[in-house]
Amino acid sequence: MTKYMVFKNQPNSGQVNAPGSREEMASEIANVVSQDRMLPNYYIAFPLEDANASMQSLRELARFTVEITDETAALWTREIQPMVQKAHNVDDAVSEASGGIYQAMIEYNNAIQDSHKFVELTQLSIKALDRTFEFFEVESSYEVPTMVEEIFSVESFDHHHA
Amino acid sequence: MTKYLVVCRPSDQAAAHEDDTAEEAVCDIARTLMNLPLRADLLMAIPADTNLATMSLLKDDVMCSVDVTEKSIETWRNDVTSIQDAINAFQSAKDHAENVLDRALADLDDAYENSTDFQGYTPSNDISVYGALSDMGADDLEHAFHRALVDMYQFHVIRRERF
Numbered sequence: 001m002t003k004y005m006v007f008k009n010q011p012n013s014g015q016v017n018a019p020g021s022r023e024e025m026a027s028e029i030a031n032v033v034s035q036d037r038m039l040p041n042y043y044i045a046f047p048l049e050d051a052n053a054s055m056q057s058l059r060e061l062a063r064f065t066v067e068i069t070d071e072t073a074a075l076w077t078r079e080i081q082p083m084v085q086k087a088h089n090v091d092d093a094v095s096e097a098s099g100g101i102y103q104a105m106i107e108y109n110n111a112i113q114d115s116h117k118f119v120e121l122t123q124l125s126i127k128a129l130d131r132t133f134e135f136f137e138v139e140s141s142y143e144v145p146t147m148v149e150e151i152f153s154v155e156s157f158d159h160h161h162a
Numbered sequence: 163m164t165k166y167l168v169v170c171r172p173s174d175q176a177a178a179h180e181d182d183t184a185e186e187a188v189c190d191i192a193r194t195l196m197n198l199p200l201r202a203d204l205l206m207a208i209p210a211d212t213n214l215a216t217m218s219l220l221k222d223d224v225m226c227s228v229d230v231t232e233k234s235i236e237t238w239r240n241d242v243t244s245i246q247d248a249i250n251a252f253q254s255a256k257d258h259a260e261n262v263l264d265r266a267l268a269d270l271d272d273a274y275e276n277s278t279d280f281q282g283y284t285p286s287n288d289i290s291v292y293g294a295l296s297d298m299g300a301d302d303l304e305h306a307f308h309r310a311l312v313d314m315y316q317f318h319v320i321r322r323e324r325f
Contacts, residue, residue, distance in 0.1 A: 079277040086270040090285075093266035097259030104255035108248040108303070115241035117234075117314065121306055124252075136263070143285060 005053045006030040006064040009044040016041045022068055023047075025076060030064040032084050033145050033154045037091075067153040080148060087144040098133040105129060163231050165210035167320070168192040169223045171203070178203035187235045188228045194246075195308070195317045196226060219320075229316035242311065249303050 004026035009015060017024035017040075026045035031038050043063065046053035056062075068076075105124045112121050148154065166188045171178070179185040188207035193200065208215045210227065218224050230238075267286045274280050311317070 075279060079279055083270070083273045083277065083280070086266070086273040090263070090266040090270055093262045097262050100255040101252070101259050104248070104252040108245075108252050111241075111245045111248040115237070115245060117237045118241060118245060118307070118310060121245075121310060122302075124303075143283065147280070 001067055001069045003048040004045040004066045004068065005048055005057070005062040006043050006045045006066055007056050007060060007062055009041055010060075013044070015044050017044055022073065025073060026066040026068060028081075029066050029068075029076070029148055029152050029154060032148045033064065033156065035145050037088065061157060063157055065153075065155045072151055075151065080144075080151070083144055084148075094133055094136055098129070101129060102126070163229050165227055165229050165316075166207040167210050167215045167218060167224045168226050168228060169206050169208065169218050170225070171206040179207065184230055184232075184235055187238055188230060191228050191230070191238060191311075191315055191317070192226050195228075195311060195315070196319070224320040226320055227316070227318045234314060237314070245307060249307060252303065 002022065004023065006026055017027050023045040024040075027041070027043040030043045030045070044056075045066065046056060048065070053062075105126065109123045112118055112123055164184065166185070168189060179189060185207040186202070189202040189205040192198075192205055192207070193202045198205075205225075207228070208218060215224075270285050274283050274285065
């Protein structure tokens with residue numbers, strides 16, 4: 001088992017995770033757990049005992065630690081990555097669906113408002129729509145990051161500046 | 163306020179109502195509120211205080227009655243169409259949303275189902291696409307608007323009681 005420290009890759013650092021490497025995998029795992037869907041190489045990872053990890057730690061604090069074994073690495077490639085992609089597709093579907101409905105809802109509310117005789121018809125609530133899609137997004141995107149967090153024993157660190 | 167009775171246009175009454183007349187609007191209102199799958203010009207509107215109206219009632223030809231004023235006809239032409247279009251557009255957006263979400267969730271279900279280590283969890287069991295969208299109260303739009311129109315045009319379906 002190897003433990004990786006995952007840092008936010010600074011802009012213009014010139015560092016990238018080697019394609020296909022465990023470091024790249026650790027960074028992707030951190031990205032999934034964070035649920036922020038950042039671009040590749042937004043995070044950069046180093047094995048805990050690697051000198052680069054110490055060097056990087058001097059510059060900034062790690063955001064995550066990720067543990068990877070040969071077995072979990074194989075599981076990531078074989079099963080989890082496709083699942084992550086499908087979960088992202090659900091998020092994208094939520095965005096597409098909510099965009100279309102917001103637009104139609106606003107047009108309906110405007111049509112009611114612009115009419116003289118139908119202003120008493122109930123306007124559709126944007127807040128209710130927000131709540132509906134928020135619920136949907138939370139429910140659909142919760143499972144995969146939680147599972148990934150457990151399998152790779154991910155620890156997240158929040159750093160607050162005083 | 164003028165009350166009209168609406169009948170199917172008899173074959174010997176070939177000419178449809180002229181455009182932009184009250185009769186033409188009444189036929190359109192009747193067709194819409196009765197949800198008839200036919201063109202409005204296949205209907206005929208008869209002022210209720212005429213002999214033809216009485217005859218039509220006696221022959222049990224009358225489908226419905228509609229009350230209109232100049233103002234309510236103007237409302238029909240200006241507001242109703244745009245609101246109806248907006249409701250239809252909303253319904254389409256909702257249908258599209260349900261399709262898109264349903265498909266994406268089914269794919270995610272498949273990914274779990276086809277995995278060897280994560281079988282047994284079905285994401286769509288926890289998320290109801292249809293429930294989530296109908297909770298917004300959107301299902302009632304069409305019905306509420308229909309009720310408002312029925313009240314505004316004092317729309318009544320005419321059925322003769324048979325003994």
